Amino acid sequence: GQNREIYIALENVESWTGRILDNDQDAPPDSRLKRFEPNDVLLGKLRPYLAKVVRPRYSGLCVGEFLVLRPSDLSMDSAFLEQLMRSKPVIDMIDSSTFGSRMPRANWDFIGCLAVALPPLPEQTAIAEFLDHNAEEIDRNISLTHRQIALLREYRTRLIADVVTGKLDVREAAAHLAETADSLAEGEDEFDTVED
Secondary structure (H helix, E strand, O other): OOOOOOEEOHHHEOOOOOOEOOOOOOOOOOOOOEEEOOOOEEEEOEOHHHOOEEOOOOOEEEOOOEEEEOOOOOOOOHHHHHHHHHOHHHHHHHHHOOEOOOOOEOOHHHHOOOOOOOOOHHHHHHHHHHHHHHHHHHHHHHHHHHHHHHHHHHHHHHHHHHHHOOOOOHHHHHHHHHHHHHHHHHHOOOOOOOOO
């Protein structure tokens, strides 16, 4: 139903991007669940090097392995806080402080005492907006490139299958390649004509 609460577990947050991945499950009955409000910044304490930092635009419940961060006053923009906590220098600093070898966990006593540079609020907002905009652009390019790679892999697989099964006569294909090279060479002055 529409009235059930959104629930976020560690596996629902993509590393380094803060994208919320398919989270259709209901919150398990667990006393350690934490409540978060819109624009709170959730920071995954378990294996902090995974950089699971997210700023949901709605309220809900999250697993206790998240620290729920909220600016204590109006001197900090939560979008800036999100970018700051997800930045490599901060993640590296938090990671260097972790304890527990197999399941390292970040500690609030350490994170809460981190000294960070805090530019004036309008600058924070400008920085966060700039990063958001550019991240979107980069994400679009990444998914476009992933699609192209998938198509090329598909084509490669089909090509190998066609050559191996004899559907494609390689001698004919090689002749076509030579013709294509010749016509390209004629069309372009800076290329020398391919010599046999």
